[in-house]
Amino acid sequence: MARQLLRLREEAQMTAKQAAAAAKKRAPDKSWFEAKVTRIETRKILRVRDTDLQVLLDVYGVDDPEEREAYRKLAREASKSGWWFGYRDILGAGTYIDLETEASSIRSYHVQNLPGLLQTEGYARMMIRAGGVTADEEEVDRRVEVRMVRQHILHRTDAPRLWAIIDETAFRKLPREIAAEQIRHLIDVQRPSLRIQVLPDEVGPHAGMDGSFVVLDFPEDPSAVYAEQTGGSGLLIEDPAQITLYETVLDHVQAAALSVEESRAWMERRLSQLD
16 A cells, blocks of 8 residues: 555655645645655555545545545555564554554553553653663663653543553552652543553452553544563554454453542552552
């Protein structure tokens, strides 16, 4: 799909900047800029929305209905291209970050670590250092910066709905020197579109014991699951049957967890014990 769109732009004798400007005129309510066109063409954006594709086809003068449908089919097939794995860290190829940015809803379960979107800078820095990926402080700073920038999506006018279920294990592993700040942040950041539940140890064995994962939902595209793996790598899953399985697991974990109100009270008690 990426190569085909690049070819269409070149045949139209347009630069990426010109294509973005033309797309913006046709869809002024959408986000169009030169970097977006380039990222689509270089597969940095793996899921091309159908509405975006149709705008680009208009820009490049593709009028034939059968040809347009062929491109749409190709884009749909590309969006179901299977799964990707082996990301060494959050930077990697940027695939997960792209999906996270495009998501309308982010539902997750976390065992050992807190969700990246809900981490304070202090917690993120300590976790990155503890991960042993790098001992270079400039590299640590860069990784912390990326993690903080990711959180900007929570402050957009069209911010995704976020629902995170956090295992008590992650709270036990909080370094004491930053624990109070981090827990207070988890309490204060909540709002109707951002909720946190705690899965306490007393629950015992449960459906989510295989590990952490994130379910990403999109306005116009199929959902995807990102499952964490050993060593900080991840598995991106787009098979519908597998996604249904993960959603079922998430439903069971959510049912076993404390309610949102109980979880807030649980965190408040944990916070008071640090004083």
